[in-house]
Amino acid sequence: MQVMVDFCVVPLGVGVSVSKYVAECQRVLAASGLSYQMHPYGTVVEGDWDAVFAVLRQCHERVHAQGVARISTSLRLGTRTDRVQTMADKMESVREELARDESKPEPR
Amino acid sequence: MQVMVDFCVVPLGVGVSVSKYVAECQRVLAASGLSYQMHPYGTVVEGDWDAVFAVLRQCHERVHAQGVARISTSLRLGTRTDRVQTMADKMESVREELARDESKPEPR
Amino acid sequence: MQVMVDFCVVPLGVGVSVSKYVAECQRVLAASGLSYQMHPYGTVVEGDWDAVFAVLRQCHERVHAQGVARISTSLRLGTRTDRVQTMADKMESVREELARDESKPEPR
Amino acid sequence: MQVMVDFCVVPLGVGVSVSKYVAECQRVLAASGLSYQMHPYGTVVEGDWDAVFAVLRQCHERVHAQGVARISTSLRLGTRTDRVQTMADKMESVREELARDESKPEPR
Numbered sequence: 001m002q003v004m005v006d007f008c009v010v011p012l013g014v015g016v017s018v019s020k021y022v023a024e025c026q027r028v029l030a031a032s033g034l035s036y037q038m039h040p041y042g043t044v045v046e047g048d049w050d051a052v053f054a055v056l057r058q059c060h061e062r063v064h065a066q067g068v069a070r071i072s073t074s075l076r077l078g079t080r081t082d083r084v085q086t087m088a089d090k091m092e093s094v095r096e097e098l099a100r101d102e103s104k105p106e107p108r
Numbered sequence: 109m110q111v112m113v114d115f116c117v118v119p120l121g122v123g124v125s126v127s128k129y130v131a132e133c134q135r136v137l138a139a140s141g142l143s144y145q146m147h148p149y150g151t152v153v154e155g156d157w158d159a160v161f162a163v164l165r166q167c168h169e170r171v172h173a174q175g176v177a178r179i180s181t182s183l184r185l186g187t188r189t190d191r192v193q194t195m196a197d198k199m200e201s202v203r204e205e206l207a208r209d210e211s212k213p214e215p216r
Numbered sequence: 217m218q219v220m221v222d223f224c225v226v227p228l229g230v231g232v233s234v235s236k237y238v239a240e241c242q243r244v245l246a247a248s249g250l251s252y253q254m255h256p257y258g259t260v261v262e263g264d265w266d267a268v269f270a271v272l273r274q275c276h277e278r279v280h281a282q283g284v285a286r287i288s289t290s291l292r293l294g295t296r297t298d299r300v301q302t303m304a305d306k307m308e309s310v311r312e313e314l315a316r317d318e319s320k321p322e323p324r
Numbered sequence: 325m326q327v328m329v330d331f332c333v334v335p336l337g338v339g340v341s342v343s344k345y346v347a348e349c350q351r352v353l354a355a356s357g358l359s360y361q362m363h364p365y366g367t368v369v370e371g372d373w374d375a376v377f378a379v380l381r382q383c384h385e386r387v388h389a390q391g392v393a394r395i396s397t398s399l400r401l402g403t404r405t406d407r408v409q410t411m412a413d414k415m416e417s418v419r420e421e422l423a424r425d426e427s428k429p430e431p432r
Contacts, residue, residue, distance in 0.1 A: 023421030131313030205239030
């Protein structure tokens, strides 16, 4: 089963700067071979369910290994059985909707 | 690695009543043997990382099997290496904090 | 517009014990007069949109006032125009679904 | 109070294609004058607390006005009192961490 996951790892008790830990997750993602994309409040990754959740687990393990005793992660995950939809497909669908606005004779 | 997960499964395209699908996830949880607790906007489950995520995967599979083509789930997940903390422990910690208010001579 | 919100406030940089800050939010909720319910990984609150988000803002302000420089909160929020559905209604709908299992002659 | 919010609006009961509704929220954001950035599983927006939550409310109102009876939105929100940090700042902090990897004599 394919899954798309958007997650944000929040380390507790290690100060207010968290980029060091976010970077560690980016290294895990880069090494995984999965398709992913960082944004200002998380990272979206897509792939086989087990592969994606193995990566998420590894993120937690590696951040704990950096000396973080507690982590609270929030995530969204989507699955669909009707068709495969990639991250690029999702962005494109919205952009197509918005492009129609510009071709209308009257502004909204 | 122990994990606590709070999740809410949202089925798309099957009307506005979702209790049928939430109930199916409760059956998966009941059969899993894991400790869990439903609340008005999700369910909290705790246990071994792999067991918990296997249950979450099974929830998605079973809801898709009910004829739902698309599911969007939101979740929070917490891990900690300093100590084991159950769902009951978390509730108790907050209640202890609040109980101190009542024993104070001056109201807050 | 009525809204149901499930939120979890995560304070950064103040150690791994967060019950003190969660308790502060419970005090804000208690003073608000809104209907709410704490669970092991958050709190569900329902009411008028503006009243609920004013309470959420006050939670952030009060936790910052306790010396927390950074907060990351995750939340789910639901609105519906077809009917009013309370926290108790949502729980009841799922329980009714599950109750039907017991009245069936054959186990699932 | 400045806030950064990452949100994903999920309309229920209107089929599995949701781009029409996501596009409507993008129009609300564009008209708001706030800084925002769409990604494959949501949109990040930053600005004054009240302005950001007014936009979120308007998104719900406009999607309901498109004939959606029920909406479930997930979001993350961050506030900090130590300094102002924009979406671009957050991305840059992580990239700086990762850039250090390349300048190291030994691979990780």
